[in-house]
Amino acid sequence: MLGKKLVTSQKRGETRALCLGLGMVACSVMMYFFIGITIMPSYTNSVWTKETTCRLLKANIKDKVQCLFNNGAGDENIFQYPCLEVLVDLNSSGEEVMLYHNEETQERNPKCSYIPRDLKNDKEVKMLIETAAENFRNHQTFPCYYDPEQRQKSVILIRLYPPKGLFFAFLWPSLMLTGGVLIIIMVKVSQYVSVLSAWQYKTNI
Structure with a gap:
């Protein structure tokens, strides 16, 4: 009974972490889109470089x-x-x-x-x-x-929008995207390890 509760709790944590990672990726994509339609045109159209x-x-x-x-x-x-x-x-x-x-x-x-x-x-x-x-x-x-x-x-x-300012504009969405991708990878690795452990346990039985 205790084992089932631990498994259920683990699955809920993985689901929440996966949602967090996907949310961070989605937010970063929206920030990239916003920067692309507001800051980038002003930067590329400027001739005073x-x-x-x-x-x-x-x-x-x-x-x-x-x-x-x-x-x-x-x-x-x-x-x-x-x-x-x-x-x-x-x-x-x-x-x-x-x-x-x-x-x-x-x-x-x-x-x-x-x-x-x-x-x-x-x-x-x-x-x-x-x-x-x-x-x-x-x-x-x-x-x-x-x-x-x-x-x-x-x-x-x-x-x-100088090059330095453009760098900082892209820094935060890039960090958020990297963090979201890392969270998703960690969740998938954890799920893979859990499945592999369960398969080995059944094999040993």
Whole structure:
């Protein structure tokens, strides 16, 4: 009687462990899919891949400039908000190049180097713009990214998804997938050993 209870308990534990492993594998696959449709397109479409050094030439604040704003959904609206324009010298070439905060900044408004997320509060927007301009003036030379194939003449300050960030994005689903597969393998090995032990016991009888 005790032996049957132990076998039943063992089977329940194996079933739960197997479900856990399958659940981890399923979650990791969903995370891979999510990364594939959100992060990967932005990473592969970015042309600013080469890091270099930029030297500040100008950091102008255009107060209440009428700028064409694209919200990312294809609709364009005209807003009145302060606009920061930063021009830099790329690799000491002497050529003035427009600097953008990241890849999305140029898409939102090619006239502005930096655009705060929330444009509703004019005082807060102006304060953020002035702070960004002051940071540029305090750091005359800084790393930036440019297009090595020169499809884009502009440069960006930071990449949304650099290779290091992409590595960490894939790290967690990979660990979860590995853990789930290991759990499934361990359950299957345990079941195989149990069956083999039972077969040997019957043979010895």
